[in-house]
Amino acid sequence: MNAPPMNAPALRDQFGRSIEYLRISVTDRCNFRCIYCMPQEGLPWLPKADILSYEEIAELVRQLAPLGLRRLRITGGEPTIRPQLTTLVSLLRAIPGIEDIALSTNGARLPEMGAALKAAGIDRVNISADSLRPERVLKIARRDLGFDTRTVAAAAEAAGLGPVKLNVVVMRGINDDEVEDFARLTLDHPWHVRFIELMPVGELRSLTWDHVVPSEEVLERASRVAPLADVAAGTGPRGNGPARYLRYAGAPGTIGVITPMTHTYCGSCNRVRLTADGRLRTCLYGDHEVDLRGPLRAGEPLEPHFRRALAEKPREHDLLQMQVGGLRALSQVGG
Numbered sequence: 001m002n003a004p005p006m007n008a009p010a011l012r013d014q015f016g017r018s019i020e021y022l023r024i025s026v027t028d029r030c031n032f033r034c035i036y037c038m039p040q041e042g043l044p045w046l047p048k049a050d051i052l053s054y055e056e057i058a059e060l061v062r063q064l065a066p067l068g069l070r071r072l073r074i075t076g077g078e079p080t081i082r083p084q085l086t087t088l089v090s091l092l093r094a095i096p097g098i099e100d101i102a103l104s105t106n107g108a109r110l111p112e113m114g115a116a117l118k119a120a121g122i123d124r125v126n127i128s129a130d131s132l133r134p135e136r137v138l139k140i141a142r143r144d145l146g147f148d149t150r151t152v153a154a155a156a157e158a159a160g161l162g163p164v165k166l167n168v169v170v171m172r173g174i175n176d177d178e179v180e181d182f183a184r185l186t187l188d189h190p191w192h193v194r195f196i197e198l199m200p201v202g203e204l205r206s207l208t209w210d211h212v213v214p215s216e217e218v219l220e221r222a223s224r225v226a227p228l229a230d231v232a233a234g235t236g237p238r239g240n241g242p243a244r245y246l247r248y249a250g251a252p253g254t255i256g257v258i259t260p261m262t263h264t265y266c267g268s269c270n271r272v273r274l275t276a277d278g279r280l281r282t283c284l285y286g287d288h289e290v291d292l293r294g295p296l297r298a299g300e301p302l303e304p305h306f307r308r309a310l311a312e313k314p315r316e317h318d319l320l321q322m323q324v325g326g327l328r329a330l331s332q333v334g335g
């Protein structure tokens with residue numbers, strides 16, 4: 001771990017929330033086509049020239065770290081399909097003040113890449129896993145890449161990329177009958193299964209509000225396996241997320257819920273996002289974006305642009321007021 005820079009002034013937005021966590025999208029492309037994220041034919045991809053190079057991303061983080069940025073997550077699209085991802089990880093790892101680098105991935109390439117990613121400096125991974133049944137994975141991810149959730153999670157753990165978190169988007173009538181099976185994984189493995197409420201982003205062509213399963217219902221189903229108790233604050237798995245964590249007595253893993261639809265955590269939001277083409281988004285759900293690629297390529301200092309973006313960070317989002325499909329897919333904004 002690198003020492004934090006001395007006297008770094010905390011970056012705060014207009015509501016006093018300190019911003020120390022940046023999610024970096026390295027590509028908008030993906031080798032999956034999850035039904036809640038992308039249409040089968042893909043999306044209009046960004047031109048390659050618009051995408052920040054690894055050196056440009058590292059330069060941006062170098063300028064933000066002295067302002068208090070401490071934690072990073074590399075995401076996409078699917079980050080592992082961008083060539084030589086380890087080059088970026090090594091560049092980021094060398095930046096003073098950066099304490100933690102996580103990766104969000106669909107996991108298909110983790111068995112082959114996990115050890116190299118760990119060696120380059122990734123601390124831990126979140127893996128998207130919406131079914132434990134291969135035939136159902138095919139229906140949800142719409143690609144056959146030899147994906148098996150247990151194998152991928154075990155490979156990540158063996159590579160030292162724990163605590164492994166499994167992100168499950170729960171969809172009524174599609175995979176909600178697997179809540180108990182996913183929850184049972186935590187009885188045998190030190191894995192953290194996080195159930196995510198489906199959000200009305202992207203095109204969601206075949207999905208509707210009826211597919212959203214509220215987290216209370218998910219927890220009620222998980223508690224049919226055995227009684228669940230809240231994990232005391234500060235003793236849950238390391239991370240930056242807004243999840244509430246629970247545990248079965250004696251279980252090595254935990255169960256979490258991420259509830260963008262039924263509860264907001266805007267009051268404690270500590271994150272901003274960098275899109276693959278270099279725009280800073282201060283809220284996942286709005287249109288607030290500030291271009292950093294222009295100033296970066298012009299050799300200008302980024303701090304004024306970053307402070308301007310933070311000054312405009314909205315107090316909270318209101319997803320329930322939005323139309324299904326009214327927002328861009330998470331793959332396009334660095335979900």
Ligand code: SAM
Nearest residue numbers: 036076077078105106128167198199330331335
């Ligand atoms: N490809 C990587 C992955 O799947 O983990 C990283 C990018 S993906 C956009 C990040 C996360 O967003 C995944 O956990 C995915 O399940 C979630 N996600 C995408 N679209 C979503 C939606 N409509 N509702 C809820 N979660 C969604």
Ligand code: SF4
Nearest residue numbers: 030032034037077106
């Ligand atoms: Fe790809 Fe992740 Fe979107 Fe699935 S959720 S299509 S894996 S970017």
